[in-house]
Structures are given as C-alpha cells and as structure tokens.
Amino acid sequence: MTSNEKILFVVNLIPEGNVFTYGKVADLAGLPGRSRMVSKALKQAPRSMLIPWHRVINSQGKISIPKDTKGYREQIELLRIEGIEINNGRIKLADYEWRPDIATLVMDIPF
DNA sequence: ATCGTGACTGGGA
DNA sequence: CTCCCAGCCACGA
Known part of the structure; x- marks a missing residue:
C-alpha cells in the first residue's frame, strides 16, 4: 500500500x-x-473516490483551503450539512476532533 | 545537487 | 486573536 493510499484510507475512517x-x-x-x-x-x-476530504482541517481548527475559492466555500457547506458549527472558517476542534467510538476504528487500521 | 512550492505546524511577537 | 517565520517533507523543474 502506497503512502497516498494509506492517507486516503485513514481519511475514509473519519x-x-x-x-x-x-x-x-x-x-x-x-x-x-x-x-x-x-x-x-x-x-x-479524484472526486469519483468520494473521499470525505472536507473533514480534514488544520491544527488551528481552520479551513486550510485559501479563501475566495470554490473549494473553501464547498468545504464549509459540507461541514455545516453534517452539523459542524463553523464561524469565519474556524471550527472548535475540541468539539469535533474525537469521539470514543473513533478509537475503535483506529484499532482496525491494517498498518 | 539546488531551488521553489504547498489545503502544514509550533512557537514567538 | 492575528501575523510572521523557521522547520519540515515530498516533488518537480
């Protein structure tokens, strides 16, 4: 499995x-x-892979895609649809970065 | 090998 | 809180 594949595999677990x-x-x-x-x-x-790319943000809890871009607006929209509160491109990491059940998913990573 | 370029990060001003 | 920056890593020119 290539590094790229491992990355997408993990993002799919979010x-x-x-x-x-x-x-x-x-x-x-x-x-x-x-x-x-x-x-x-x-x-x-590729979009066809349907990767939940929008669920990845930077360590500051902010959208990393540059503002005034299609991607930036799309990411905010997708996150809001999932019930994630976001103000001025900022998200409260502590509220969405981790849940108890995620720990189980992590245990199943095959590498 | 060297240089420039990021959807990055931690720390300092 | 915001801005700046050195450090970081993979890649392509």
Missing part, C-alpha cells in the same frame, strides 16, 4: 460530523511529520 487535522491523519497513516503529504493527497484525489 465519521460524519467529525474532523481530523492533517497531522492526525498523517500520524494514523504511519507517516508522522508529513502533514503536507495529506493535503496534497486530498487535493489530487
């Missing part, structure tokens, strides 16, 4: 209504210190 940071995804994918690889992988992932 439950609806929750968010992970780029760093968190990188760690769970066994690629510590490579958060930038996560952003690149998501940017390149």
